[in-house]
Amino acid sequence: MNVLVLLPLTEAQRATLESGAPDADYTYATKLDVTDEQIAAAEVIVGNLDPARLPAARSLRLLQLNSAGYDKYSAPGTVPEGAALTCAVGAYGQAVSEHMFAMILAMMKHLDGYRDDGRGHLWTDRGQVTTFAGAQVLVLGAGDIGTHFAKLAGSFGAHVTGVRRRVGEVPEGFDAIRSMDDLPELLPAADVVISFLPSSPATRGLADAAFFARCKPGSYFANGGRGDLVVQADLIAALESGQIAGAALDVTTPEPLPADDPLWDAPNIFITPHVAGQFHLPAVLTNIAAITADNLARLQAGEPLRNLVEL
Structure with a gap:
């Protein structure tokens, strides 16, 4: 052979x-x-x-x-x-989950902002922080990467619910598994919503204005799956209004994201250039x-x- x-x-x-x-x-x-x-x-x-x-x-x-x-x-x-x-x-479970977990935790502790302040030689206090401990975490996509992420969040004391097409058995790391049909009722209770969903007709544009409106005010949104999940103009609006406290993205539409794309300038956004996986x-x-x-x-x-x- x-x-x-x-x-x-x-x-x-x-x-x-x-x-x-x-x-x-x-x-x-x-x-x-x-x-x-x-x-x-x-x-x-x-x-x-x-x-x-x-x-x-x-x-x-x-x-x-x-x-x-x-x-x-x-x-x-x-x-x-x-x-x-x-x-x-x-x-890719370990690589992508660790990358996305680090991005969210950095935003919870304002580390991204403090890094920016430090580059400007500013001694600032960005105020109250949040934590994974006791947080309700919603993971869209309960496969290999989602399961690795659930274990990380759970080790910090989070309550983790996975969402997938078919419920079935609850994988290690998750406290519960729900179906995609349950998403509208799950979003309002989640402190963190993260997606590892693949691109499909059912997922493209899923994270739109209605999606973000259902999210808990002040929650965090993250996407480590595919960029076309998100209607980026609607995410920008949700960040500008404060409905979403912060967004961590390793994927965008298109890729590379053009230098003049308004997503770069959205408040409280942390973007990495699709590098969570690779090698x-x-x-x-x-x-x-x-x-x-x-x-x-x-x-x-x-x-x-x-x-x-x-x-």
Whole structure:
């Protein structure tokens, strides 16, 4: 089996990945320098190859993405016929949850404001702060990332409710799970609302003026999922009115966010440029290598693949 890997793995991470199929032939390249010949020879490609280059993958059996999202690959005909598509759900829970938790906690303690004041050489007192202890936290999306976030918030003494399409069992870290249909009645009680929802017709524009109007006055809103969840003009209005005390965003629409976009200048907003995940935390690539090893072993054994995307 010919495996083409497009990820910047360490030697240890390569060993983890290759343990899934020790007898396979491995080629390591980058997404910029990979050749059409390498793509054509690959039976497995590991990494988010530009979809425009996939027609060259004539031998492809499996495309293992390095991302949890797969929007760019889900359109009919994008992945070559007969090839399976798997994503990296389970790789980013620690990285994204810690990043978003830190952003919210920084806003609760006004650390973002004090950093700005310090750069202006200002000795200020920004007044009362808030805490996760005893807070009602609403997590939209109770998958891997949402569960990691719930554990962090719970360790600080928060009461955490998860929201997802189907209720089912309550994952570790959550105090309760509710359905998306319950969202209107849950928003008014939440001190923190954070979303890790994927992009879908049901989620695009969900966080609009009506959404923010239902939120508890003075609550915090955060988005670590997809930027198109939020109607950004409505978020700006909610921040300007004080309905929302602060917003922490790692995703926006569009990305990159233009320098003249009014979202930058909204009051009490903390924006990072979609960097919560990616490969900034080394554990992410280690996790992806382990997921890939599992799928290589499953592919060779003819077993169901992990994180299979139904095309």
